[in-house]
Amino acid sequence: MDTKKIKIKADHLSKKFSLLPSKDSKNKAKSLVDMNHKNEKDFWALRNISFEICDGECVGVIGLNGAGKSTLSNIISGQIAQTTGQVEINGDVSIIAANAGMQNNLSGRENIRLKALMMGMTNKEIKEKMDEIIEFSELGPFIDQPVKTYSSGMKAKLGFSIMVHQDPDIMIVDEALSVGDKTFVDKSRKKMLEFREQGKTILLVSHDMRTIKEWSDRVIWLNYGEVKAYGSPEEVIPQYTKFANWFKKLPKKDQKKYKTEQRQVQLDYSLEKLKAEITKAEPNMSRRDLIEVADGLKKQKDNHRLSIVSKLILAFCTVMFIWLSLVAVSNATFAQSVEHPRSFLKQRLLKAKPMKPMAGRDNSKGEKTPPPEEDKPVGRKKVRNDKKKASQKSKKSKKSSSSERSSSKNVVYTVETGDSLGSIADSYGISVESIEEANPGVDFSVINPGQRIKIPAAQNAQSATESETTQQTDGVSQ
CATH class of the missing domain: 1.20.890 (cAMP-dependent Protein Kinase, Chain A)
Structure with missing residues (x-):
């Protein structure tokens, strides 16, 4: 073992999942931003797993359903991240699992292209291998039919065919050597033998003890997240077979009790227990190494939560x-x-943009609206100029000017930034109440820049008259 290159190495590997009380999207969102600690329960699918797999070896992974076999496979293949520990992978990894990643609405041919692209193959490589994959799958004319119409055996054939037509250094085979009929199984085994002869490293996950014994150099027995045994098939398989027979003979009530107890152990597990296990397993570990292990465990973070x-x-x-x-x-x-x-x-906020009346538009009575000359918006400068012109005209004919001002039309003022209703009233020499009366239905609790306000005509005329009188008085005094 020392003379071979290590392809897979796992040190103190653990994986924790957060269990939510329901599938409520609100709880999922809180969990994503790390704000749902009260409702979450930690479930340790894998606990303190360490092993090494060398170049050219085939290692079997066995255990009851829920033992953590698929979780281990997904971590090694890079599909999910571990919670604690380190995983060293030296080479390209491909996972062969029946039905993995199949899209039911796509045809078999489209699934081949999709999965090949996901595995990093180029369009040229896919085109070169397409016919070979289809021939190996034995699907024939069904390859262009939607996958949702396939039987489970047809799906498994397609998935296996796609995976074996890669050239990875490390292959993870998850229950893929027993799919399909006997002819396809024999062909699959022959293909896997070719890989093994080429020196590929294989991690074989299966419930079939005959396949494990036939293929494996060593065997890992997982039981509810922990390694029960790791060694040669001659050592591990008899132990597992004895345990499996004992479990099957138990009454259903006792089987359920055993499962519940084991699940509770996984729920009660913690980082403190993991540290204690490491210290107990390696009592001669130096204080420095122990501190490094503890610091490494603290730095780990669940990959399903968002970073800062x-x-x-x-x-x-x-x-x-x-x-x-x-x-x-x-x-x-x-x-x-x-x-x-x-x-x-x-x-x-929440104020509608003012709408300008358009000349020539038909009103509700069918009549055309004349151009709103009297409602042209004016600013303070224009108002002052108008006052000045009105004052000059009044010098020529006070009586004529007074009659024109009395019959003048309303002036529309456009509110500018910093204006208040009081400042506008002062600039025209009128009262705030007169402006409010001239604009019924308008809420003057808040005025906004761009808002248009009508200035009373009579008051406007009075303001102009007062301004004229003041100017005449000033002229006489001079």
């Missing part, structure tokens, strides 16, 4: 989605909302 960076990105995306939704229902642009967020939230 992922949480920050998720929080940012959530805030941006909410903010854009608020902008969409307001009368502001995104740039305005970012530039003045406080004003946006307090004044412009």
